[in-house]
């Protein structure tokens with residue numbers, strides 16, 4: 167379905183690129199959109215990432231809130247930082263709640279849901295014509311104490327997960343385009359997390375298929391994903407997903423996508439087989455996506471400025487990541503894990519690293535931003 171959508175969008179784009187005879191493509195003469203390829207040829211230059219993106223390709227950001235922000239000396243970013251909010255609407259065509267839909271945030275007590283922050287993001291997205299990526303339903307981390315430390319039977323846990331998925335996915339049915347149903351279920355060696363993931367530990371691997379089934383029942387239109395880090399390359403961890411999704415597809419489980427988070431560091435080489443890796447999942451009929459891209463670097467001191475060479479290397483990584491996604495049919499969603507260093511999770515987790523996003527703390531565009539803008543614009547023509 168998703169690939170078909172992209173093919174049809176491709177036809178529409180071609181229709182604006184060439185003068186077509188009246189009657190072709192539904193009868194009306196093709197009229198060049200001011201922001202279409204022919205507009206670009208006439209000198210039109212995109213000013214924002216979402217303007218630059220080709221039709222059918224969404225460029226997203228995490229929406230800052232919860233998680234590490236709770237410990238920081240600033241108010242909750244999304245509701246309070248007007249400049250930040252303005253840029254979320256202007257620059258991006260997809261949003262992902264950074265923490266606001268995670269269990270500990272949206273389901274803090276067994277009988278209490280906290281929907282307001284997630285509702286606000288979904289409403290903002292609707293007002294700004296943005297897609298939403300839901301994150302996340304089955305994960306080993308950021309679960310509430312009542313769940314992790316509760317003394318539940320297997321039957322009770324299963325009912326808890328089913329109720330949660332049905333309630334949360336159902337609440338936003340029709341408003342969330344992609345859900346990260348299962349997040350980070352394998353370790354780096356490609357073994358299922360049978361100790362730290364409460365669901366897999368207590369209920370066995372079969373719970374993964376059930377989570378997808380329940381999410382699909384609650385919103386048949388949402389694309390349902392596996393999402394993980396360190397799966398950019400072909401290796402033990404991505405191979406484990408490759409084997410699992412083939413099994414689930416053969417069993418008729420509603421799995422629609424595989425997404426790579428993309429938390430990179432300039433310490434390490436670029437994952438040069440990213441495109442080939444995405445392509446093999448696409449060849450299974452799945453959508454693919456980039457969901458949490460950032461590129462951190464070593465800094466001499468906290469908050470120190472990177473060198474021009476570091477910024478150039480970072481821009482190169484961002485650009486190559488985007489090019490790999492653009493080159494794969496069905497990789498239509500490309501999300502940054504935040505776009506300003508002001509709110510990045512990186513220095514909190516990696517105290518000697520930082521500058522991981524495409525804008526400075528003052529929202530100045532870095533070379534990485536310019537590289538994304540130019541790459542998106544080039545992909546339109």
Ligand code: G3I
Pocket residue numbers: 232233234235237264265307308395427458511514
């Ligand atoms: O739960 C502890 C709490 O007990 C303690 O008192 C407090 C003291 O600092 O820390 C709490 O943990 C925080 C956690 O969020 C839970 O809210 C961590 O410090 C904080 O660093 C953490 O941040 C979030 C992180 O996920 C948690 O894993 C970040 O905001 C968020 O950006 C990050 O996002 C994840 C994606 O969801 C999945 N992929 C990786 C990505 C980056 O880690």
